Amino acid sequence: MANLSNINLYDVAVIGAGVAGSVLAHELTKHGLKVCVVDKARGSGGRLASKRFKSLTAKDVASNTSELGTVERNGGVRNISLAADMGCYVFAANTESFQKTLVDWMAQGRVLPNNFESDKRMSNWRTCRRSSWLTRSLLQKVDTKFSMKIVQLSHASGLWRAYTEGGDEAEAIVAKNIVLTMPPPQIALLLPDTHPDRLKLMHVPYQCQWVLPVFVSHESAPTFKAQLDSMLSAHGDNWLSHYWEESSKPQRAEHPIVSCFVLYLNEWCSRAHGNSDAAQVEDFVLDKIKQGNRIDICKIYAHRWLYAQCCQPIRGSAGYMQLDDNLYACGDGFASIADPTYEGVERAYLGAIDLAARLVPNALNADDQLACS
Structure with missing residues (x-):
């Protein structure tokens, strides 16, 4: 067993701060797990990203x-800050569980019903404030690390290490579980050449x-x-x-x-x-x-x-994919909902909820085993 006293050990490290990563981290944190979210961008959002531009x-x-x-x-005269929502600002809810969650999010000031006739898209919910406010609010109680790109993973003594670009061994993020929520081709780059699913993930268009x-x-x-x-x-x-x-x-x-x-x-x-x-x-x-x-x-x-174009789940079960021991992929590309009318935000949410239901008891059982060892 590795010496755990000298490292900052997480129950789960989530790579990617989009919808799937933010929902998953929020759910795991609610259940008392120690969670870290890492993203190469300057903030959260993923497909709900907002972007600031050079000032006018x-x-x-x-x-x-x-x-x-x-x-x-x-x-x-002061400079004028320019910003805009760049991603998916409206989305639909088809499942009862997602509809219930959106009602709760509305009460918490995260989303609003989409009542604008000028919006021709058949989507019944929209983000409020900046689009990235939804993911930022979900991550308020989560340890987040932005502007950090993960370039390599390793597994030893029952623990995963995620290495950042330009970082050394001491800066690696150590966790019992790692969840990758990036697009499938980006996930493939972190897998060994011999991994059985690497080529399949690499060729998702x-x-x-x-x-x-x-x-x-x-x-x-x-x-x-x-x-x-x-x-x-x-x-x-x-x-x-x-x-x-x-x-x-x-x-x-x-x-x-x-x-x-x-x-x-x-x-x-x-x-x-x-x-x-x-x-x-x-x-x-x-x-x-x-x-x-x-x-x-x-x-x-x-x-x-x-x-990533992936309406069909990639050899997944219940909205996520297990790649190795305690290594998972999650996101709209892995969701169990195969109907293309289900939009990416909903698929990402459903996959994250399904994976959280598995990780919470797994992590608690692992804690019991460590306490007994």
Whole structure:
């Protein structure tokens, strides 16, 4: 048995702070387990991520073609912080268990019913505040480590070690159980070449999705909205899947100078630009916008999501996959729900709940065995 007195030992280390990782960590912590969540990003969210961008400076305001005005603060012009929800901001609940949880989350200020007619998607719930608020609130009582990329796993003396990029042995995260909640191809990179499931996970295809927050002057917002609606209803060269306005979201204060529209390229267009860089996609969208009315664009950003396409569970049982002794994979790609109408957020939640039901008694039994040894 390894000397446990000199290490910070966790019952469960969860790699990935998206929906599955956050729900799982929250459930395990509620049952008294010592849990750590690690993510390579600067914060939680995964497919519910929010992103901050380079600020709109006083120079940007002054040089813009439209009269954006200035924001006075202590007698001077301050920078304007720009942010937008980049991922899945609305989602559906099909199972009774997820619906019940969402009602509880609504009472806790984490989600709200989706009552906006402008949203054409058939989703009956939406995040509130920033989308990442849902995962951040679930992780409030969990030990989290962000901006840490796990590059290697090892198993010895009944314990797992997760090594970070650039870290040494002393910085490894040590746990009795490790749960990987990243997309299957990323999980495959952490498995030995000889692992029986490595190739299967490696070849799960990705679906590309380009998302572009577009910041326009308040004066241009109504015209821009009408132009986007016209594009969505047009036939032929349609590149836009859907969009939404940041200001339409509950608990979202309107920006004092600019309005934000988050544009989603459709599947065909995203796939066609799968190997493009952000600047090329930004130029493509700007060219499409300029074909309509004159719009005062303050800033535009392009971000590419890569979602693992896996509506069918990968040799999993009840929403997760056991890869080795006390090593698991969990997430929407491993959920037991095979119906493609069940969205990723719900599948990730169901998989996390199923795995938590297994890990809680396992961890408690392991504690009893350690106490007796």
